[in-house]
Amino acid sequence: AFQPRVFSGVQPTGNLHLGNYLGAIIKFVALQHEHECLYCVVDMHAITVPQDPQELTRTIREVAAAFIASGVDPKKNIIFNQSQVSAHAELAWILNCTARIGWLNRMTQFKEKAGKDRENASVGLYVYPVLMAADILAYKATHVPVGEDQKQHLELARDIAQKFNNDFSASIARHGYGEAFFPQPEPLIQGAATRVMSLRDGSKKMSKSDPSDASRINLTDDADAIAAKVRKAKTDPEPLPSETAGLEARPEAENLVGIYAALGGISKQDVLNDFGGGQFSAFKNALVELAVTKLGPIGAEMKRLVADPGSIDKILGDGAERADAIARPNLAAVKDIVGF
Numbered sequence: 001a002f003q004p005r006v007f008s009g010v011q012p013t014g015n016l017h018l019g020n021y022l023g024a025i026i027k028f029v030a031l032q033h034e035h036e037c038l039y040c041v042v043d044m045h046a047i048t049v050p051q052d053p054q055e056l057t058r059t060i061r062e063v064a065a066a067f068i069a070s071g072v073d074p075k076k077n078i079i080f081n082q083s084q085v086s087a088h089a090e091l092a093w094i095l096n097c098t099a100r101i102g103w104l105n106r107m108t109q110f111k112e113k114a115g116k117d118r119e120n121a122s123v124g125l126y127v128y129p130v131l132m133a134a135d136i137l138a139y140k141a142t143h144v145p146v147g148e149d150q151k152q153h154l155e156l157a158r159d160i161a162q163k164f165n166n167d168f169s170a171s172i173a174r175h176g177y178g179e180a181f182f183p184q185p186e187p188l189i190q191g192a193a194t195r196v197m198s199l200r201d202g203s204k205k206m207s208k209s210d211p212s213d214a215s216r217i218n219l220t221d222d223a224d225a226i227a228a229k230v231r232k233a234k235t236d237p238e239p240l241p242s243e244t245a246g247l248e249a250r251p252e253a254e255n256l257v258g259i260y261a262a263l264g265g266i267s268k269q270d271v272l273n274d275f276g277g278g279q280f281s282a283f284k285n286a287l288v289e290l291a292v293t294k295l296g297p298i299g300a301e302m303k304r305l306v307a308d309p310g311s312i313d314k315i316l317g318d319g320a321e322r323a324d325a326i327a328r329p330n331l332a333a334v335k336d337i338v339g340f
């Protein structure tokens with residue numbers, strides 16, 4: 001049996017948004033009371049696409065600030081920066097030799113991110129899911145809180161862990177690690193908003209890279225911006241249904257109800273008990289109020305924290321030392337198992 005341990009990462013690649021918050025960060029906060037948790041700013045993933053170095057430095061601190069401002073306690077948890085712990089890159093190489101090309105060819109996120117000019121995508125973007133497996137397995141993490149878009153990558157991480165355990169089973173046993181060296185990391189995809197959609201288009205997920213700023217609520221948006229975006233959010237002409245089954249073919253309505261439920265810590269049915277049968281305008285006013293109440297203090301605290309980069313760098317430096325203390329012996333064991 002493996003000791004329960006939580007790992008998750010967020011890329012420093014631009015505006016953190018409500019999807020990142022409800023899909024991932026809000027769960028980081030809840031899990032910190034139950035398990036040992038590592039929350040990582042995955043900056044090595046951020047360079048798989050073209051990036052601006054000064055902007056990257058700024059965004060690394062902003063992601064750490066978002067964790068802390070949302071309530072992740074940097075003393076209780078390990079908040080750190082991926083590039084500062086070399087085990088991620090070292091283990092990724094070994095796991096690149098475990099993962100199969102056919103497995104990576106099935107990754108839908110690569111197809112989306114590489115676009116039409118696939119020949120010109122970076123090799124890093126292609127092997128990104130293997131680095132993600134290394135991120136998790138370097139700590140033998142057992143639980144990974146993520147949004148639904150990461151489900152396929154988590155399945156790959158499990159396949160890689162299993163193949164490593166199988167390929168090296170004799171060596172693993174010989175070195176005294178029993179039957180399995182790596183755990184099978186389990187995705188925690190939970191809550192009313194595991195896939196937050198664009199406010200402009202119910203068929204696309206809310207994303208940092210959407211050129212339309214009105215498509216997402218950024219964690220640093222002020223009350224006026226949140227109000228304007230929610231009021232302009234696309235809906236359909238029907239009133240809200242009174243049962244969740246009535247949301248099924250209505251992605252925009254379902255999205256807003258899910259956002260309300262996740263922000264309020266209630267179920268979608270609870271939301272419909274209050275707003276079902278009513279018009280969107282009244283529901284949107286309530287949603288604005290809830291979103292401003294919940295997100296306003298987080299945005300303000302993020303701005304306060306990033307104004308003192310030295311303090312954030314200190315937290316990240318301390319986190320990297322603590323992360324390294326866990327990953328280093330695991331990596332040493334992997335090297336022994338492989339025969340290095």
Ligand code: ADP
Pocket residue numbers: 009010011012013019020021022023024145146147148149150193194195196197205206207208209
């Ligand atoms: P992005 O996809 O915005 O570039 P990341 O890849 O860094 O962000 O993802 C950080 C976390 O946020 C992951 O757990 C991911 O699943 C989650 N996430 C990203 N977008 C959404 C969304 N629209 N809805 C729910 N969760 C999301």
Ligand code: NA
Pocket residue numbers: 149
């Ligand atoms: Na993502």
